[in-house]
Amino acid sequence: MATTKTKVLIIGASGETGRSIANGLLEDGGFEVYSFTRPASAQKPQLLDLAKKGLIIRQCDLSAPEEELAEALRGIDVVVSSVGPADQLSQLNIATAAKAAGVKRFVPCAFITVCAPGGIMWLRDEKEKVYNHIKQLKLTYTIIDVGWWYQIATPRLTSGKIDYAMTVANDELVEGGKTPSAFVDLRDIGKYVTRIIVDPRTENKMVFSYNTVTSPEDIFAMVEKMSGEKVERKHVSKETVMARVEEGRAHSETYPFDASKFTLRIAAEYQLSWGIRGDNVPSYAKYLGYLDAKELYPDFKPITLEEYIQELLSGTATGIYTDRISRIY
Amino acid sequence: MATTKTKVLIIGASGETGRSIANGLLEDGGFEVYSFTRPASAQKPQLLDLAKKGLIIRQCDLSAPEEELAEALRGIDVVVSSVGPADQLSQLNIATAAKAAGVKRFVPCAFITVCAPGGIMWLRDEKEKVYNHIKQLKLTYTIIDVGWWYQIATPRLTSGKIDYAMTVANDELVEGGKTPSAFVDLRDIGKYVTRIIVDPRTENKMVFSYNTVTSPEDIFAMVEKMSGEKVERKHVSKETVMARVEEGRAHSETYPFDASKFTLRIAAEYQLSWGIRGDNVPSYAKYLGYLDAKELYPDFKPITLEEYIQELLSGTATGIYTDRISRIY
Numbered sequence: 001m002a003t004t005k006t007k008v009l010i011i012g013a014s015g016e017t018g019r020s021i022a023n024g025l026l027e028d029g030g031f032e033v034y035s036f037t038r039p040a041s042a043q044k045p046q047l048l049d050l051a052k053k054g055l056i057i058r059q060c061d062l063s064a065p066e067e068e069l070a071e072a073l074r075g076i077d078v079v080v081s082s083v084g085p086a087d088q089l090s091q092l093n094i095a096t097a098a099k100a101a102g103v104k105r106f107v108p109c110a111f112i113t114v115c116a117p118g119g120i121m122w123l124r125d126e127k128e129k130v131y132n133h134i135k136q137l138k139l140t141y142t143i144i145d146v147g148w149w150y151q152i153a154t155p156r157l158t159s160g161k162i163d164y165a166m167t168v169a170n171d172e173l174v175e176g177g178k179t180p181s182a183f184v185d186l187r188d189i190g191k192y193v194t195r196i197i198v199d200p201r202t203e204n205k206m207v208f209s210y211n212t213v214t215s216p217e218d219i220f221a222m223v224e225k226m227s228g229e230k231v232e233r234k235h236v237s238k239e240t241v242m243a244r245v246e247e248g249r250a251h252s253e254t255y256p257f258d259a260s261k262f263t264l265r266i267a268a269e270y271q272l273s274w275g276i277r278g279d280n281v282p283s284y285a286k287y288l289g290y291l292d293a294k295e296l297y298p299d300f301k302p303i304t305l306e307e308y309i310q311e312l313l314s315g316t317a318t319g320i321y322t323d324r325i326s327r328i329y
Numbered sequence: 330m331a332t333t334k335t336k337v338l339i340i341g342a343s344g345e346t347g348r349s350i351a352n353g354l355l356e357d358g359g360f361e362v363y364s365f366t367r368p369a370s371a372q373k374p375q376l377l378d379l380a381k382k383g384l385i386i387r388q389c390d391l392s393a394p395e396e397e398l399a400e401a402l403r404g405i406d407v408v409v410s411s412v413g414p415a416d417q418l419s420q421l422n423i424a425t426a427a428k429a430a431g432v433k434r435f436v437p438c439a440f441i442t443v444c445a446p447g448g449i450m451w452l453r454d455e456k457e458k459v460y461n462h463i464k465q466l467k468l469t470y471t472i473i474d475v476g477w478w479y480q481i482a483t484p485r486l487t488s489g490k491i492d493y494a495m496t497v498a499n500d501e502l503v504e505g506g507k508t509p510s511a512f513v514d515l516r517d518i519g520k521y522v523t524r525i526i527v528d529p530r531t532e533n534k535m536v537f538s539y540n541t542v543t544s545p546e547d548i549f550a551m552v553e554k555m556s557g558e559k560v561e562r563k564h565v566s567k568e569t570v571m572a573r574v575e576e577g578r579a580h581s582e583t584y585p586f587d588a589s590k591f592t593l594r595i596a597a598e599y600q601l602s603w604g605i606r607g608d609n610v611p612s613y614a615k616y617l618g619y620l621d622a623k624e625l626y627p628d629f630k631p632i633t634l635e636e637y638i639q640e641l642l643s644g645t646a647t648g649i650y651t652d653r654i655s656r657i658y
Contacts, residue, residue, distance in 0.1 A: 118461025132447025135617060204616050287533050288464060289618060 006198060007075060009034040011062070011094065012082040013055065014046045016149075016320050017111045017189060021080055024190020026053045031194070034076065036060040062090045069097035076101065078197050081109040085266060088126035092133050099137045106134060107197060110143045111189065113182070113273060113280040114208060116288060120277070121269040122252065122262065142202045144193060145290070147184035147210030148274060150308040151320045155220050155231045162227075162312050165319040171234045174241055174275030177217030181280040182210035185303040186320065195297055202296070208285035209293040211302035216275075219305065226309050238276050244268035335527060336404060338363040340391065340423065341411040342384065343375045345478075345649050346440045346518060350409055353519020355382045360523070363405065365389040391419045398426035407526050409436040414595060417455040421462050428466045435463060436526060439472045440518065442511070442602060442609040443537060445617060449606070450598040451581065451591065471531045473522060474619070476513035476539030477603060479637040480649045484549050484560045491556075491641050494648040500563045503570055503604030506546030510609040511539035514632040515649065521622055521629070530625065537614035538622040540631035545604075548634065555638050567605050573597035 008025055012018040013035035025031040034056045037047060042059060051057055060072045062083075073079065079098050081091055091108055098106050108130045115121050117128035134141045156162065156169045192209040196202050224231050248265030252258075274280035282292055293300070311317045337354055341347040342364035354360040363385045366376060371388060380386055389401045391412075402408065408427050410420055420437055427435050437459045444450050446457040463470045485491065485498045521538040525531050553560050577594030581587075603609035611621055622629070640646040 116461055116464040118458065118465060120465060129447065132445055135445040136447060136449060138613065138616060204618070284467065287467060289533070 005030060005032045006077045007032045007034065008078045008080060008197065009036060009058075009073065009076045010055075010080050010082065011036045011091075012084065012087070012109065013037065013050060014041055014044045015082055015084060016186060018082040019046055019050065020186050020188075020190035021082060021193050022050045022055055022190065023053070023187070024192075024194045026050070026055060028191075028194040030198075032056070034058055036062065036072065038062065062087065062094065066093055066097045066100065069094055070100040073098055073101035073103055076103055078105045078107065079103050080107040080193060080197065082111055083109050085123055085126070085262065088123075088130060091130045095130065095134050095137060095139060099139045104140060105197060105203065106139050106141045107144060107193070108134060108141060110145045110206075112145055113148055113270065114145055114285045114288065114290070115273040115277075115279045120279075121266075121273055122249075123266050123269070124273075140203055142196060142204070143206040144196055145206065145208055145285070146189050146192075147182035147212075148280065149186045149320070150183055150211075150303075150305060151186045151317075153183055153216070153219055154223050154309060154312060155233075157223070157227055157229045158232060159229055161229070162317070164315070165312055165317040167319055167321045171232050172236045172271075173216055173220065173233050174236050174271050175238055176235065177220065177233070178215050179275055179278045180213055180215050181274045181278070182208070182213050182282060182285075183219075183305065184210045185308055188302050192293055192297075192300070195300070196293070199296065202291060206285075206288070206290040207293055207296070208282060208290040210282070212305055213281060214305065222305065223309055226306070227313055236271070241268060241271045241276055245272050334359060334361045335406045336361045336363065337407045337409060337526065338365060338387075338402065338405045339384075339409050339411065340365045340420075341413065341416070341438065342366065342379060343370055343373045344411055344413060345515060347411040348375055348379065349515050349517075349519035350411060350522050351379045351384055351519065352382070352516070353521075353523045355379070355384060357520075357523045359527075361385070363387055365391065365401065367391065391416065391423065395422055395426045395429065398423055399429040402427055402430035402432055405430065405432055407434045407436065408432050409522060409526065410438040411440055412438050414452055414455070414591065417452075417459060420459045424459065424463050424466060424468060428468045433469060434526060434532065435468050435470045436473060436522070437463060437470065439474045439535075441474055442477055442599065443474055443614045443617065443619070444602040444606075444608045449608075450595075450602055451578075452595050452598070453602075469532055471525060471533070472535040473525055474535065474537050474614070475518050475521075476511035476541070477609065478515045478649070479512055479540075479632075479634060480515050480646075482512055482545070482548055483552050483638060483641060484562075486552070486556055486558045487561060488558055490558075491646070493644070494641055494646040496648055496650045500561050501565045501600075502545055502549065502562050503565050503600050504567055505564065506549065506562070507544050508604055508607045509542055509544050510603045510607070511537070511542050511611060511614075512548075512634065513539045514637055517631050521626075524626055524629070525622070528625065531620060535614075535617070535619040536622055536625070537611060537619040539611070541634055542610060543634065551634065552638055555635070556642055565600070565604075570597060570600045570605055574601050 008031050013022045025033045037057050115124045155171050220231050245268040248268045252261045252265045337360050342351045354362045366386050444453045484500050549560050574597040577597045581590045581594045
């Protein structure tokens with residue numbers, strides 16, 4: 001049956017979201033999975049791991065001319081992009097090439113929390129430029145946004161017991177931590193993607209994929225209860241978040257993108273969107289036109305927050321961004 | 330039953346689209362119809378005509394502070410905006426005020442042909458800024474776009490017989506005039522609006538309202554056949570349209586809006602969108618997420634193109650933009 005497999009090409013397969021997607025597709029078995037990888041990244045251990053599982057690596061420079069990109073995309077059914085914040089606009093040429101190559105569906109790099117475009121989150125607005133370009137091309141697309149990852153949602157324990165899987169201290173609670181928000185296990189994103197990209201109902205639609213809706217404070221309380229340890233809370237006011245947003249914006253007004261300038265901004269604008277505005281909830285996603293993955297796939301069994309915390313406490317969880325040291329959220 | 334009437338406030342009631350909407354709502358009988366009118370416009374004959382039919386005029390400056398706008402909107406169920414191209418961004422404050430006043434549905438000024446945002450049509454992109462603001466407010470909205478008006482779609486006859494109702498010569502055919510496009514009778518827009526704004530299916534949706542899909546060349550041929558006269562055709566190439574677009578853009582890069590600079594650009598970009606790109610068709614509207622008014626209201630009896638041309642030839646049609654002299658198409 002190899003000839004009937006859907007050919008999916010992932011752009012950004014070595015990132016956190018990209019690996020989740022690659023693993024989801026490879027484990028599903030119904031896909032032939034390719035990756036565009038720039039020569040400099042071809043030897044990344046994350047990619048070599050995926051290659052062992054069946055990922056086919058095509059070396060390709062994302063900034064290559066359109067014709068070259070189109071040639072490299074020939075025969076691909078679905079493109080899924082999970083490029084980093086700095087590379088969003090590199091998707092413009094890729095989408096044009098995908099149209100020329102007859103790609104049947106283009107999944108641009110969304111994979112963030114729910115937020116309206118137009119000045120709240122710089123990262124969201126970068127993505128909107130790509131979406132608009134796709135729509136002008138009349139290219140079949142699906143936009144997949146996700147809950148906030150469990151993997152950056154749990155707080156540190158003072159004993160240090162779960163530091164092995166903590167990228168950041170994550171001890172902040174915005175506005176008392178009571179704002180409801182959707183959360184997802186990073187590993188489930190790829191599993192959602194395997195369903196969404198072959199589903200005719202999701203053509204030219206946005207889909208919100210999340211596992212549960214809860215609040216940061218409820219997650220802190222759950223970690224305390226399950227660990228038997230006290231969790232430290234650093235309360236952050238709306239005013240503090242807004243000051244960070246203003247500072248982040250003031251430092252990132254110029255292109256080209258510079259990660260050191262934009263990280264503060266991205267982090268602060270996330271807190272503004274899901275922490276202050278309460279954007280990252282299914283009802284708002286529905287208002288904005290998203291389909292709800294829970295309604296599309298009622299049989300999908302997501303990893304529960306409790307299961308993830310249990311893993312974390314038993315020492316078997318996997319940390320994220322392990323190749324970086326900077327504060328992320 | 331007066332107390333159960335839906336209270337609708339129109340912004341821009343004296344314009345072509347605004348009058349169609351006001352007439353539609355007033356003739357329907359199910360609405361209490363208000364208009365925000367700036368003091369300078371209160372004595373416009375178009376408004377006085379509508380007032381005779383029942384329009385209630387509230388003098389209000391659109392640039393008033395938000396609190397004042399909110400006070401003036403108190404008790405209004407639906408706001409429908411049909412402001413001119415230069416006033417699109419005045420809707421930002423009005424939307425904020427509408428949210429504060431508890432307005433149940435906000436219909437921003439769309440009412441143009443179908444086009445994706447992001448650099449094709451300046452006018453479309455101005456509107457997108459307003460839509461994004463509405464979405465950030467989480468205000469219930471409906472976006473209504475429409476076909477190209479019959480009233481500016483028929484060509485001049487060399488006899489001059491229908492000049493009485495012609496604003497422009499409209500003798501141009503872009504790319505042979507073969508690109509399919511949706512058309513509407515200006516008078517039907519208001520009738521569509523009366524249905525759409527009380528329809529729960531259209532909440533937080535875009536709706537495409539049009540009467541028929543045909544091509545400019547087919548309209549020219551229909552006018553020839555029905556009049557027995559020859560119609561002059563001025564063929565315009567893609568290159569000519571693109572040169573106009575470039576010239577229009579070069580002359581309109583600065584704010585504030587200056588009609589004399591933007592009219593060329595708006596006209597050229599319309600030709601680019603519906604004439605070259607073929608954007609203004611139901612299939613593309615559906616791709617972009619629009620509901621189709623024909624599917625929502627299968628019993629709606631629109632004025633046919635043939636009926637309009639018959640009116641035109643019999644001397645009973647009404648011209649548009651009669652208070653202006655510049656070329657509009």
